[in-house]
Every structure is written in structure tokens, then in C-alpha cells.
Amino acid sequence: MVWIKKECAVLPSEITDERVFNGRRRFIQAAGIISSVSMAPQIFAGTRDTGKVLRYDGKVDHSQIPPGWLVKKLNAAKPGVYSTNEQATPYEYITQYNNFYEFGSDKGDPAANGKDFNSDPWSVVISGEAEITGKIALEDILKPHDLEERIYRLRCVEAWSMVVPWIGFPLADLIKRFKPTSDAKFVRFETLYDPKQMPGQRSRFTSIDYPYVEGLRIDEAVNELAFIAVGVYGNSLPPQNGAPLRLVIPWKYGFKSIKSIAKITFTKKRPRTTWEKAGPREYGFYANVNPEVDHPRWSQATERRLPSSLFSPNRIETIAFNGYGPQVAYLYADMDLKRYF
Ligand code: MTE
Numbered sequence: 001m002v003w004i005k006k007e008c009a010v011l012p013s014e015i016t017d018e019r020v021f022n023g024r025r026r027f028i029q030a031a032g033i034i035s036s037v038s039m040a041p042q043i044f045a046g047t048r049d050t051g052k053v054l055r056y057d058g059k060v061d062h063s064q065i066p067p068g069w070l071v072k073k074l075n076a077a078k079p080g081v082y083s084t085n086e087q088a089t090p091y092e093y094i095t096q097y098n099n100f101y102e103f104g105s106d107k108g109d110p111a112a113n114g115k116d117f118n119s120d121p122w123s124v125v126i127s128g129e130a131e132i133t134g135k136i137a138l139e140d141i142l143k144p145h146d147l148e149e150r151i152y153r154l155r156c157v158e159a160w161s162m163v164v165p166w167i168g169f170p171l172a173d174l175i176k177r178f179k180p181t182s183d184a185k186f187v188r189f190e191t192l193y194d195p196k197q198m199p200g201q202r203s204r205f206t207s208i209d210y211p212y213v214e215g216l217r218i219d220e221a222v223n224e225l226a227f228i229a230v231g232v233y234g235n236s237l238p239p240q241n242g243a244p245l246r247l248v249i250p251w252k253y254g255f256k257s258i259k260s261i262a263k264i265t266f267t268k269k270r271p272r273t274t275w276e277k278a279g280p281r282e283y284g285f286y287a288n289v290n291p292e293v294d295h296p297r298w299s300q301a302t303e304r305r306l307p308s309s310l311f312s313p314n315r316i317e318t319i320a321f322n323g324y325g326p327q328v329a330y331l332y333a334d335m336d337l338k339r340y341f
Pocket of ligand 1: 094097098099156241242255256257258259260
């Protein structure tokens with residue numbers, strides 16, 4: 001595993017799934033990243049073809065057309081400085097192997113049951129210990145932010161992992177706009193509650209409470225790596241990945257990366273989060289990736305890097321903080337991470 005932070009570290013050319021990502025090459029050329037085409041115009045807008053969401057088989061998904069203003073922003077996204085140079089996981093795994101209990105608990109359920117999910121129009125309610133609060137339309141949430149691509153590792157608490165090329169912007173930049181007061185010690189996030197659209201929320205057999213809630217300490221939330229994603233693989237987020245906007249916290253287990261965010265609240269007290277409530281011995285509030293603290297029912301020392309199969313498990317060692325220690329370990333310098341897991 002290599003962590004890199006340098007100018008143009010993104011290396012989008014490593015994303016090889018051309019079948020589903022045919023607009024990308026033009027993007028790379030326009031960015032002048034491939035030296036042989038470095039004379040290509042330095043113009044981003046309009047050079048990519050992101051006005052559509054592609055299904056795992058490479059066909060256009062006509063039920064999920066992002067609004068024009070979002071297409072424009074996605075088209076203008078630039079390679080960010082925070083990325084891994086590891087091979088990105090193919091699009092079909094990222095969009096077909098999901099955890100999104102609101103659409104069912106099997107890995108294929110979110111893609112199947114979320115395909116008609118309507119996330120336009122969308123708004124986010126901001127409340128709590130902040131000077132600026134209220135209900136804000138998605139377009140206004142995104143307006144001041146330039147989008148960038150970050151290729152992050154995602155490590156699920158279930159001991160599988162992926163490498164995902166997200167498009168989005170730093171969570172810190174969003175938080176600053178609301179001017180949290182000195183009483184804001186935590187940030188609480190809530191997923192949309194809409195049982196009509198989300199079958200998992202009306203199921204009698206659900207193992208978790210809804211709406212799904214996550215939270216971060218405010219200093220974690222403004223760390224440079226905390227990210228709001230609105231796209232993946234150059235396109236807008238499909239429903240199963242958390243359309244229209246989600247959190248991505250790459251040094252923590254995937255369940256902290258809450259999807260389809262409808263509420264953000266600044267709080268004095270630590271919020272009670274969904275998985276912590278469902279199984280406090282198994283899922284902690286901090287949930288930092290830690291190979292030394294096993295889940296009570298399985299080891300966290302290794303992970304299956306997807307694609308993986310029975311005969312080719314692709315098992316790799318798990319690294320503390322998912323390899324992002326240089327950027328985040330300071331946040332936990334005085335803490336016993338076995339106790340605060
Ligand atoms: N957010 C909501 N609202 N509901 C969920 O069930 N699952 C989490 C997280 N965010 C979940 C969620 C878990 S356990 C993981 S591993 C990641 O989403 C998976 O993200 P992905 O499906 O995009 O890979």
C-alpha cells in the first residue's frame with residue numbers, strides 16, 4: 001500500500017475500466033496528464049461525457065439522469081492531490097456490491113431496489129450549534145465548491161475493501177460555511193427517511209434503526225481527508241452508492257461513510273450512531289480501521305480486496321487507519337484505541 005500526496009498524484013490513467021468509463025480518456029487528455037497529449041487544451045468543462053449514469057454493464061441508466069448543473073460541475077472536476085496509486089476497483093463491483101440497508105441487506109439489494117430512487121430535488125437541513133442553519137437545496141450546497149477526484153481505499157468492517165475514485169469536495173469547506181459555534185463538539189449526519197422509497201425502512205426484519213445516523217468529532221470532520229462525494233468514476237453517484245451526496249471517511253470503517261445525507265447537526269454531545277446502537281460491543285463510535293482490534297466475531301488483521309473469489313481471495317494485510325495514519329493519527333494521540341474502538 002502506498003500513500004501519496006503530491007501534485008497531480010491522482011494518476012487517472014490507472015483506472016482501466018474503459019468499458020464503463022469512456023469519457024475519462026478525454027478528461028485525462030484535457031488535463032494534460034498524459035505527457036504525449038500535454039498540448040491538449042486546458043479546458044475541462046464540456047470535455048467529458050458525464051451527463052449520464054452508467055450501469056455496471058456499461059449501458060446508460062436512463063432512470064438516473066443528473067440535473068444539468070451537476071453535470072457541469074462533474075465535467076469541471078479536477079484531479080485532487082489526495083489519492084492512492086493503487087488500482088481502482090472495477091465500476092461493476094463498486095456499484096453492485098453494496099451496503100445500504102435502506103434498500104435491503106444483501107449486497108445486490110441496493111442496486112436492484114434503489115434503481116428508481118428519486119434524489120432530485122434534494123435538500124439538506126442544517127441545525128444545532130452553528131450561526132447559519134436552515135434547509136438548503138443541493139445546488140446551493142454545492143455551488144461554492146469546485147469538485148475534485150480522490151481515489152481512496154474503502155475498508156468495510158466486514159473485512160473486504162475496495163479502491164474508489166470519488167468526485168466531491170472537502171467536508172471541512174462545507175462545515176466552515178455554517179460557522180459552527182464553540183459549543184459544536186460533534187457533527188451528526190442523518191440519511192433521508194422515506195419508507196415509501198426505501199423498502200429496508202419499512203421492513204419488519206430490519207436489524208438497525210432508521211433514519212441511519214453517523215457522527216464525527218468536529219476535529220475529525222475538518223480533517224483534510226474527510227470528503228463529501230457527489231460522484232464516482234466520473235459520473236454522479238448512483239442510488240446504491242448514496243446519491244446525491246454522502247460522506248467518505250477513508251481512515252474509518254465504511255459504516256461511518258453515511259449515504260444520502262438529508263440532515264447535518266452540530267451538537268455539544270456525542271451523537272448515538274446507528275451501528276453503535278445496534279451492537280455496542282461490535283461497532284464503536286470511532287471505528288478507526290485497526291488491525292489490532294478484532295471484531296468479536298472475526299479478525300481485522302487482513303481484508304479481501306475486491307475483486308476476490310473463493311479460489312483467488314486476494315487477501316491483504318490491513319493497515320492501521322487504513323494507511324492514512326500520517327494524516328490522521330494526531331487526532332487520537334492521547335487515546336487508548338483498544339478502548340475507544
Ligand atoms: N449509509 C446508510 N445510510 N445506510 C447503510 O446501510 N452502509 C455503510 C456505509 N453507509 C450504509 C451507509 C457501510 S457498512 C459501508 S461498508 C458503506 O456505506 C458502503 O459503501 P458503498 O456501498 O458505496 O461501497
